[in-house]
Amino acid sequence: METYGDKVRLAIIHFPYRYRDYAALAAQASEAARAQGKFWEMHDLMLERRKLDRESLIAYAGELGLDVARFTRELDSEKHLPRVNQDVELARRLDIYQTPTFFINGRKLVGERPFEAFQAIIDEELAKAQAAGN
Amino acid sequence: MPVKKSFLTLMLVLWAAAALAVDIPLDRAPVRGPADAPVTIIEFMDFQ
Numbered sequence: 001m002e003t004y005g006d007k008v009r010l011a012i013i014h015f016p017y018r019y020r021d022y023a024a025l026a027a028q029a030s031e032a033a034r035a036q037g038k039f040w041e042m043h044d045l046m047l048e049r050r051k052l053d054r055e056s057l058i059a060y061a062g063e064l065g066l067d068v069a070r071f072t073r074e075l076d077s078e079k080h081l082p083r084v085n086q087d088v089e090l091a092r093r094l095d096i097y098q099t100p101t102f103f104i105n106g107r108k109l110v111g112e113r114p115f116e117a118f119q120a121i122i123d124e125e126l127a128k129a130q131a132a133g134n
Numbered sequence: 135m136p137v138k139k140s141f142l143t144l145m146l147v148l149w150a151a152a153a154l155a156v157d158i159p160l161d162r163a164p165v166r167g168p169a170d171a172p173v174t175i176i177e178f179m180d181f182q
Binding site: 004006007008009010011012013014015016017020021022023026027030034039040043046047052083086087090091094096099100101102103104105118122125126129130 | 162165167181
């Protein structure tokens with residue numbers, strides 16, 4: 001993202017693996033943070049710290065200056081679970097079975113791949129866009 | 135009937151395009167970066 005500046009946008013679809021302890025909770029936490037306008041801040045913090053148990057998530061909410069009472073209430077009541085489940089259904093419809101899975105202008109890239117793999121596709125897509133006059 | 139034939143061809147092309155394209159709705163997704171960016175990366179992710 002940093003390399004390409006405003007040439008690239010990133011969208012997230014939740015696909016928490018159902019047998020991991022905290023995957024679904026973390027996805028809901030990101031949506032609870034999003035409800036307070038801090039999705040990406042929470043996204044970055046969770047990826048940096050890696051601890052995703054309930055107490056850690058609540059601590060992150062405090063660090064980010066969120067309304068912690070509201071965040072905790074929404075997490076405990078699973079308020080954002082339907083939103084997350086919509087994404088899971090979408091992933092199933094598309095027959096996605098591994099995370100992360102990326103689509104770069106519709107071109108699929110599966111798994112943790114080196115930056116060069118992304119770079120190759122992004123550069124091709126940018127060249128195409130340039131040729132098309134965008 | 136050339137008109138009818140071209141219509142059928144058009145329908146076939148549209149159908150093929152729809153079948154090939156990965157249509158992932160982003161209206162509900164958190165998005166970072168400008169809406170008119172030439173490249174869109176969609177990540178199906180698991181935080182854990």
